[in-house]
Amino acid sequence: MATRALRARAWAPAAAAALLTACSEYFPQTTLDPKSDFAREIDGLYRLVLYLGLGVAVLVFVVLTIALVRFRYRPGGPPPSDVAGNARLEIAWTLIPSVLLAIVAVPTVRTIFASYAPAPANALKIDVYGWQWWWEFRYVVGKDTIRTANEVHVPVGRPVELRLHGGDVLHSFWIPKMGGKRDVIPNRVNRIVFTAEEPGVYLGQCAEFCGDSHALMKMRLIAHTPENFERWLRHEASPALPVQDSAIAIGQQIFLQRCIACHMVRGTQASIGRVGPDLTHVASRGTIAAGVLENNAANLVRWIDNPQAVKPGAKMPRLGLTPQELRFVVAYLQTLY
């Protein structure tokens, strides 16, 4: 017996881990695989409420089943009792749930206060803007503000403070493995503080209904080792490399004529557009159109040619570029590492 128990104790965590990994692979956006301190705290509380709740549910189901079987009508069976109450029982099932709820309420209130605690002094501050239907992330590097879109990069092991700013309608910032969501509300600033635990790519998406393409307002969080994060940030802060190839230069010319009202490429004349994402390093992103399409030439063509076909209601206009112009522009965008 003892050995069996020991063996069970040995493989149970391994099995649980395997199950979770499988779970996490099959459900990459799951809340049940916490990868930050914030997410872990919520997960612990969730499990407490879940198990207590399941206990109560099982109790209700079992008592109900026994009652239905034992007291079903049978011809010639015993007559129904006429008991119409029992003060002691009723007091008991007032007090017992009260105690259970108190057991939940105490850690709940504690976690609520923890989730609003101010960020530590060494926290990395990132300003998040929710727009219809994409995410903008602003980092302060020295005196400059670096804008990037739909992919938020953070270092592991260092607290991150996201400050959420509303741009148009309501949105909600949510990367399930990093913890709970917070709404993005115009004229208010909400905060999320967490520390990512492992390098990796974490999926998330807008969680507050925000109109036609709400379902396609996705994003990714990329957690790096501290060294890799610094390298990424330095690269992101650098301007675009000068164009050398002549075919690429044609693409850049079209871009400068048609795209710069909304998009910026630092280090070029495209320096005014702030309505759409900053494209200085667009080629280094894994996805385009707010996490909906893989970032490759075919998808870039598809997106620029007809944004509304990819994302209903997308604010990016259809420019009516010829197939050839499209190819040039995409070739240019793909050099923007």
Place this chain on the structure above:
Amino acid sequence: MATQPLAIPAPVAVERPSRWRALGSWITTVDHKRIGILYGVTSIFFFLVGGLEALLIRIQLAKPLSTFVSAQTYNELFTMHALTMIFLALMPLTAALFNFIVPLQIGARDVAFPRLNALSYWLYFFGGLLLNISWFVGQAPNAGWFAYAPITIKQYNPGLHMDFYVLSLQVLGISSILSALNFIITIINLRAPGMRLMRMPLFTWMTLITAVLLATAMAVLTVALSQLMFDRLFGTPIYEPAKGADPLLWQHLFWMFGHPEVYILILPIFGIISEVLPTFARKPLFGYNVMVFSGILIGWLGWGVWSHHMFATGLGPIADSFFAVSTMLIGIPTGIKVFNWLATLWGGSIRFTTANLFAIAFIPMFTIGGISGIMHATAPVDLQQTDTYFVVAHIHYVFFGGTVLGLLAGVYYWFPKVFGRLLDERLGRWHFWLTIVGANLAFFPMHFLGMHGMPRRTWTYLPGLGFDRLNLLETVGAFIMAAGALVFVVNLVRSARRGAIAGPNPWGAATLEWSIPSPPPPYNFREIPIVHSRLPLWEKDPQLRFGIPQGRAEEDVQQVTMGGQTVGTFAYPDDESKMSPHDLGIHLPPPSFWPVVMAFFITLFFGGWMIHWVVPAVAALGVAATIYFMAFEPGHSH
């Protein structure tokens, strides 16, 4: 058991004296029973419409990146599904039962204000019509039933979509407030002698609490809607962030209405369950006093929990803690109710009629919804769960597993009182099992989807997130439920005309409505009863509790034959129910067509803003004129 054959035609509802015939008599009726039937038929129609919208939603979500409907259409569908189910199906179906049953349970001849009652119905009818006209002009509301600012203002939502929302909800709001006031006054004032408050049947008690919540909560919604109406129609900037608006104001007002609204939809069901379970367990309700007070407590606490819908908005730790704990507190009286229902069954002699099957199934289904509710009350956990399919699962276990199953229990239970005929038990069982299997297939996987990261109100999802199979399963479940609903409709239509004849008290139940013929005569009670106990019929005849097999009324009644065949039983062979109230010397208010006219003008007043300001101006004159004519309408028929 008397068996002498008697050739009586099937019982028919006797009309009140009326200058109109057939359709006309329905349009002008002020009889609470006929208004109840109108509410019932209309709400079941809208229930099917809302169900159809749900099916379209489920087809769209059956596979990732489906193009069955567009994003715009999907947003209209999920908005209208909620609006239709809440305002046009479930609330009015509870109103149907309030109307038909409550006056009978308290021993009254009608509600306190019969014409106002008719006005409430017609406002509901026209309001529902106005809301659904939006489909036919291609501009259905599209920002969710919650309509969070600022996506509802003209800048982000041009067109008439949200105008339809605001204006038709205003009409429905007036309907609800009038009806709530009517029922409060009826229950307080028109109880039969001896019917003290603590002798009232639980359904009447819960109706009273619901009516108080309804009158007060709807007022808050009216405030919010008026603000949005002014923003959209007259250009005020109440919800315009660019001019400094704080969009959270809408959320506070909406949920100050919206959370009591949840209890408006569930408290009547607590009443129904508390009638059905004791009847079929052949045992008095366990802990009557506690059941009444826990209902009052739930209604009271229901006003102090609204911000648990807003944990993710960042209200700060003190507000979040307050609303987390107040929400958990509601779990206590609700838990007491569940345990008292279990104790009611315990020691009984349980009959598994369809009505009772639905009432029994309510208990575990509602328990699941209650437990996920406690999870949401745990504010940090809610930060993961809110706005995901986990909440969709929760609300469907509460509104479907709770409200709809409870209403179906009520319909199977009281249908024989309303139509004099029993619903078919065999079809009923099909309906029950299809509904239970379908609902759990459709709604249970939503828990997993939510925990695995699927947000709600999304018209599609990408492949590769693990959402595909669970969504397909839900769609299958939805179609099984739809099959159940079809069986239900067939059962209703067939049984209303050809069902077994019920007799006054087919279930051997204990409350006053079962002491009169089915369907009841226009005046309900020939003599107003004097009440001596909570369970007057069981008090009067203690054997009633022991002798009744399920779903049959065999004692003390006579066989009814039609075409030489025994089709059922009939208990009042003296044909008293065919005597007119006038012959019996009972005064009843005469029918009136002013309620329908006034309701039309009120609806025109609101809907007209979408056309031109002249329309509401004319409609306002119409309302004023109908008030004048109504005021001078004679109170007696000749």
